[in-house]
Amino acid sequence: MVVKMVIEVRSQPFDPWVELARFQAGSHLVPGSYGACATFVGTMRDFNQGEQVETLFLEHYSGMTEKLLEQQAEKIKSEKKLLDFLVIHRVGQIHPNDPIVLVAAWSAHRAAAFDGCRELMEYLKSQATFWKKETLDTEHEKEHRWVDNIT
Amino acid sequence: MVVKMVIEVRSQPFDPWVELARFQAGSHLVPGSYGACATFVGTMRDFNQGEQVETLFLEHYSGMTEKLLEQQAEKIKSEKKLLDFLVIHRVGQIHPNDPIVLVAAWSAHRAAAFDGCRELMEYLKSQATFWKKETLDTEHEKEHRWVDNIT
Amino acid sequence: MTITVRFFASLSEQLGMKEITVETDSIQTLSDVWARVTDQTPPDSLLCARNHAYVTFDTAVQDGDEVAFFPPVNGG
């Protein structure tokens, strides 16, 4: 059986806890084999850089984004002897409190799971080809701005 | 409104993803306030130190365990400006693939969530008053052993 | 004074005791409590607590205290 990590860019809302339950119940992970799962969920806040944010538009470079994340996940998985990775990232129009990203790493032991999850998340933030445009909730009219820093 | 972290020792099986969904849907976290949630789930493996493990008995010092975890969670929460913590730990008879521990930390930003979750988990492993006794699946008879190292 | 003494995990099995109440005025520290309840030399790795907080063996005890002795922990 060839087990493949799941790296997915999705334009519809998702519930990270439902996705994790579904993934663990699937054929990916052998019951009893993993002792550790570290996850990170990034959620849209309604404030950024001191301003009230109404919506967020997330653009990505389809094809390149997935390829980069798959390559990096494979690299980290082999370096740290991880058992599996699940990555889901939203694109398109996003509202406050929507989950934006889920990264989960499974391993026999906890250090590898913690390290693997965080490393992939830092890579995603700094390298994966996503861009954010915020619509601000100003008094008079809608203001749009591309986010120009890594938060 | 006084928001209180949840630190719980439980003798019945739990599903970490269901607990996380329930906690987030409750009154603890203000929607839009948190950008980051880092979690760790420790699950019972069916092997340890080279041996097949059939069941695990988890003993704890009721009262002291909860007090230590609450104090440490409060300390980390205030140091790292976390928004909330959820900790659930199983005790009693445990079977392979059962979740043993869930630690989740919410924050506005990801570094605090990652650091807070890991720090509390390391404290739990090294200081919280839990002890594990394994029943090994040997050929002839059941063998019992207290685990004498931190895995 | 009255001290409640508790033992956990492998230590509890080795000593054959889970909980014992000591009534005496001749003890001052947790070391005295240990010596009062067992003849055994304390294991090198022994840990102890007073009223649900980690303490050292030379910590003083008071009437009504709950004292505990246990091996290194390993939850999670």
Place this chain on the structure above:
Amino acid sequence: MTITVRFFASLSEQLGMKEITVETDSIQTLSDVWARVTDQTPPDSLLCARNHAYVTFDTAVQDGDEVAFFPPVNGG
């Protein structure tokens, strides 16, 4: 040769282009591609890719390549 050139996010808005196809034999590197499609000086923070992999501006292009220019990323 034929090169597909793509632009993303704020850069795409500034240049008013999302995708453009360049047909010429007079270009060798990604810098040449940039100069061919716009008069603007490349922003200091400009990033580029060739066939879905990050590359430097002096990387050579070949017939059929997909080349992309974009600002710093910030997903998650």
